[in-house]
Amino acid sequence: MDESDLLWASSADLHLASEAGLRELASSSIALARQIMQHTREGIVVMDARGRVVGVNPAFCRLSELDADAIHGCHITNINEDLHERRYYRQIWHRLQQAGYWQGEVQHHTRQGRLATHWLMLHLIRDDRGRVTHIIGILDDISRLKQSEERLSYLAHHDALTGTANRGFLLSWFAKVRLALEDGEQLALLFIDLDRFKPINDSFGHGVGDQVLKALAGRLLALVDANELVARIGGDEFVMIWRGPLKEQELLAKAEQLLDQLEAPVLVGEYELCVGASIGVSLYPEHGVEIETLLRYADSAMYEAKTFSSAKVCLFDSAQFARLERQHRLAGEFRRALEEDQLFLEYQPRTALHSQRLLSLEALLRWRHPELGTLYPEQFLPAAKDAGLLCRLAEWVFTRVAGQQRCWREGGGWRGPVSVNLSGLELEQHKAERLLELLGGEGVSPDSIMVELRSDFIMRRSESLLGVLAAFRRAGMAIYLDNVGDGRLSFSKLRQLPIDGIKLDRSLLSSHFDPVDQSVIRALLLLAQSLGLEVVACGVETAEQMEFLRRHGCGSVQGQLLASPMSPAQLERFWQEPAALA
Structure with missing residues (x-):
């Protein structure tokens, strides 16, 4: 047994050390280092040149929820196989051999079923002739940091009041999802403008108005699946994106059902408030491929629905396109x-x-x-x-x-x-x-x-x-x-x-x-x-x-x-x- 093995020896590793080896720990510097590593917050694992575990400290056992005896002699890639494919470990190993170190995220499911995220740093230890003798890994729990980052990301991409996506997330989400469409699929962009929200907000106050918005946003969110989106882009304006091979009549029928949901009264305290909405619809890729274009077309269709349509739902068409093009020209x-x-x-x-x-x-x-x-x-x-x-x-x-x-x-x-x-x-x-x-x-x-x-x-x-x-x-x-x-x-x-x-x-x-x-x-x-x-x-x-x-x-x-x-x-x-x- 060499000196590094003795450094990483723990109470769980006593079977690795001979009485002669323990006497070699008399050196005060080695004993001090041993105590520091035993009490450090970071988990530490020592492997041989082939990646087999030869020693761990208590923090590593706590973070990985594994016993020292159970993992001794196991290859590091066999310790946690439920989340990372072997290809992922091969990539780590290749990088480690090339650069002499690697660092990145690894995950595992805790005994309570929670997903824990750790930051792992690996370093090669070489002898005087440059040969790899050991691999040292340092493990740190960053689950709380990840949760904070995710919360900050959520707040940056979602409307704080309603929990729906904001305009920035809508734009980035659309850019990704349109590339993932399968043959025959399309995106229907619904521009939803609440009809009677402003009088409610003015008459009952912003507190009641906020509760109405939250309730209606909840109804919208309940009508989309994981591949669809609801975003709030204005005070009383929402965008909903549906995905699928929807035909025109099916789409309009579905939009009218959505209107029924928005027409239903909202209970806020002792008030029973009815809002309703007007909806304009544009289609990707039929009406355009850029989100800003589709938003403009759906907004135009919504205005048609609000002004001229008794059904309160309007699908963008070529006539509206011609009017928009003419309006753009006249504006210039x-x-x-x-x-x-x-x-x-x-x-x-x-x-x-x-x-x-x-x-x-x-x-x-x-x-x-x-x-x-x-x-x-x-x-x-x-x-x-x-x-x-x-x-x-x-x-x-x-x-x-x-x-x-x-x-x-x-x-x-x-x-x-x-x-x-x-x-x-x-x-x-x-x-x-x-x-x-x-x-x-x-x-x-x-x-x-x-x-x-x-x-x-x-x-x-x-x-x-x-x-x-x-x-x-x-x-x-x-x-x-x-x-x-x-x-x-x-x-x-x-x-x-x-x-x-x-x-x-x-x-x-x-x-x-x-x-x-x-x-x-x-x-x-x-x-x-x-x-x-x-x-x-x-x-x-x-x-x-x-x-x-x-x-x-x-x-x-x-x-x-x-x-x-x-x-x-x-x-x-x-x-x-x-x-x-x-």
Whole structure:
């Protein structure tokens, strides 16, 4: 027995040492080293040149949960075979022979069934002639460190509130899973936007809102398997990815079942809250191969579902693709449209129903596109938003309207009010002050401006928008609610709004003008009368509609029957007619 064997001798290894060998331990330095190794926290194993165990310290037995006698003489690769293949050990052995050392992770199942992770360092011991005599291994338990790393990794890749993946993990996960798809498999990306979450959050507070989000996220997570994913990418926006050979009808049916899950009430304390959602779906690889592209397409489909689809589920299609491509193109060209004066305004008169007297003009924004012809706001406002130019556009409209009013008054023309539709434009308190400054710069009083906003635009906005409207009203502007009868309308909120009148949507005066439309119009006229609001009927095209509106007390009208949108030059002829200024 050589000196290193004596160094690693333990009470469990006494059969390895002869009485003569024990006497050799008289050296104080060797005895001290022996005591240090016996009490060190790291597990230490000594092997011969072939990798057979010749000695271990107590820490190694504790960490490996093996007895010294049981492993003595065993090859190190035979000690733990349940987790690592023999190829893994061959790679270690090859590296050890080449470099003289190796370090890395090894694992084993504890007696309690827990997976323990250790850090193992192996070193070759050579004699004076360079021959390998022993291999020393040092073992350290890093299970807690691994758990901490895994927890930190989890927090870095998951939403802290809901436990779903975050956007960063969604992107990396998608990049990997798409490469692992089998023949016939596809990925369905569902963009889920909660419909009624913001009113709940505003009314009941963020604590209740958080509980609702956690409950709904739990429902989503219960509907995916290990090869699928749920991610929260916004305040009330989630993405779910399904994997498999799903056909279109099966996919839509499955999405509708998902909607049923989200429609079910959520119990938070004493509250029973219903949220619901709208879902847009895009497919990999049919609609695109990049996650950002699929997210954009699914978002577009979700908007279609929220706005136009009664089913609340919409699959992205080529028509939406064409609209997106066009919107992207217009967004790139919109700044030039502002700079090169491609935008212009037309004006449509509003007349009193009984006298046909001209009451006001509505400024209508148009884009004279050099290739696509005349474009209307619903065609280019989304592009202006993508270009980040909505605020600048609002300033342009106010400046042009004010400048036109000044010209009319200086030339002896129209002196009445002009209405401006701000639906779809960003309105904040400081921007309202800026718009009022622009009017003052043109010498135009705010009381000569009427502001119109879509009913659904106001109903889904927060207190900040109401503050803007209140500022306009204090300055003297009249406020009208547009598209009433088509968009969202809350009667309780209607009573609280700082508005002067409503405009009935032209869809109520459609070509068939059936009894249902007529009933809705009568109800809205009675509602407006009870609230002391003026009513403007838009889209009047027939004498029958005019007579119906007159009979039921509508005050004023707009429409092709009376006057189409006109340029300022055309208006000069219009208001010279006796009936126009009567």
